[in-house]
Amino acid sequence: MIFREVEDRDLVARARRKDVEAYNLLVSRWDRRVFNYLLRLVRDREDALDLSQDVFLKAYQNLAKLEDPERFGPWLYRIAHNEAFSLFRRRRPVDEPPPEAAAGPSRFRMYPLELSLTVETALNRLSSDQREAVVLKIYEGFKFEEMAEVLDCPVSTVKSRLYTALDLLKQTLAPIQTRGVE
Amino acid sequence: MSCSPFDLKDYFFGELSETECAGVREHLEGCPACREELERLEFTQAALHSVRDEEPPRRIAFVSDRVFEPRWWQVLWNSGPRLGFASAALLAAAIVFHGFGARPAPQIAGPPADAAALEARVGAEVVRRLEPALAAAVAQAEQRQSAKAAQLVDAARKDFEWQRRADRVAFEETLMLLQKKYNTLLIASSESYGGRP
Numbered sequence: 001m002i003f004r005e006v007e008d009r010d011l012v013a014r015a016r017r018k019d020v021e022a023y024n025l026l027v028s029r030w031d032r033r034v035f036n037y038l039l040r041l042v043r044d045r046e047d048a049l050d051l052s053q054d055v056f057l058k059a060y061q062n063l064a065k066l067e068d069p070e071r072f073g074p075w076l077y078r079i080a081h082n083e084a085f086s087l088f089r090r091r092r093p094v095d096e097p098p099p100e101a102a103a104g105p106s107r108f109r110m111y112p113l114e115l116s117l118t119v120e121t122a123l124n125r126l127s128s129d130q131r132e133a134v135v136l137k138i139y140e141g142f143k144f145e146e147m148a149e150v151l152d153c154p155v156s157t158v159k160s161r162l163y164t165a166l167d168l169l170k171q172t173l174a175p176i177q178t179r180g181v182e
Numbered sequence: 183m184s185c186s187p188f189d190l191k192d193y194f195f196g197e198l199s200e201t202e203c204a205g206v207r208e209h210l211e212g213c214p215a216c217r218e219e220l221e222r223l224e225f226t227q228a229a230l231h232s233v234r235d236e237e238p239p240r241r242i243a244f245v246s247d248r249v250f251e252p253r254w255w256q257v258l259w260n261s262g263p264r265l266g267f268a269s270a271a272l273l274a275a276a277i278v279f280h281g282f283g284a285r286p287a288p289q290i291a292g293p294p295a296d297a298a299a300l301e302a303r304v305g306a307e308v309v310r311r312l313e314p315a316l317a318a319a320v321a322q323a324e325q326r327q328s329a330k331a332a333q334l335v336d337a338a339r340k341d342f343e344w345q346r347r348a349d350r351v352a353f354e355e356t357l358m359l360l361q362k363k364y365n366t367l368l369i370a371s372s373e374s375y376g377g378r379p
Binding site: 020023024027028031032033035036039040045049052053056057060115116118119120123134137138139144159162163166169170173174176 | 189191195197222223225226227229230231232233235236237238239240241242243244245
């Protein structure tokens with residue numbers, strides 16, 4: 001008998017047969033990543049948690065639509081992306097502050113270290129599209145093709161957003177690099 | 183502005199082929215500006231990673247509750263033959279629309295006739311169609327009555343004939359009985375008178 005690790009596709013198959021425990025195991029594998037992805041996009045813990053719950057509920061209810069269970073991760077992020085931008089559309093005046101307002105310390109101060117605060121501030125100065133590209137590539141480690149799948153746009157658009165965001169981040173973080181970090 | 187033969191960001195994210203990467207590495211050895219640009223990219227990535235992941239305030243878990251189950255229409259819609267079902271529904275809707283919605287109302291050719299003339303035409307048509315039907319019905323009724331009367335007469339005649347035969351038999355039997363009594367009396371009287379006639 002050959003044992004192998006239980007993979008997402010196995011859990012997806014069981015969850016499709018109404019195995020809630022299998023789905024909970026799947027959730028436990030992804031909830032931290034999805035929560036942090038949403039947190040970096042919407043910048044509010046409660047919103048990120050509420051959206052995470054909505055994402056996993058919608059994913060459960062639409063598991064039958066997932067054509068390739070191997071692609072559960074990108075598919076899940078696609079749902080999360082839609083949920084986050086749906087929230088942005090509902091709260092656009094509040095969630096899209098002008099750059100000068102975002103230049104100061106974040107309303108949701110997550111980390112006390114100066115570097116973290118500066119990085120957080122620099123991220124907040126990006127547009128939602130640029131920030132999401134940075135989050136997916138730098139924090140979540142997606143390939144460009146996967147990012148294009150999540151964002152439903154061409155790879156060239158994904159690279160353009162990411163590279164523009166990196167140029168802006170470089171400019172913002174350059175003083176720290178010059179001064180050095182203890 | 184980078185003077186590298188290939189985009190340094192593509193190199194940084196591993197998007198170049200091995201040959202292209204070799205070209206970039208060779209260029210970096212002789213280009214301090216591009217080396218500095220690459221260092222800035224590396225620092226930016228390291229700085230971004232200084233913001234660490236957070237633990238979700240609450241764990242997300244589901245219980246086996248019908249509230250969380252997909253609705254029946256979601257299951258149906260997400261099932262394999264959903265396109266077939268949708269096509270059938272569209273086809274049914276088209277049939278219903280064609281049958282009830284798109285069918286033109288019956289049109290009366292020409293201008294509407296005068297009411298009296300129309301009534302006269304209807305009366306004449308009724309008479310024209312009613313009289314032959316009535317005559318045929320009467321003839322059929324008469325035929326049925328004649329046949330029934332003939333059957334009754336025949337039955338009465340048979341009954342009378344049978345009764346007449348019965349009376350005749352009874353009369354003959356009575357006559358025969360009287361004849362026997364007469365003969366008996368005649369024999370008895372001749373014996374009483376001693377054989378004298």
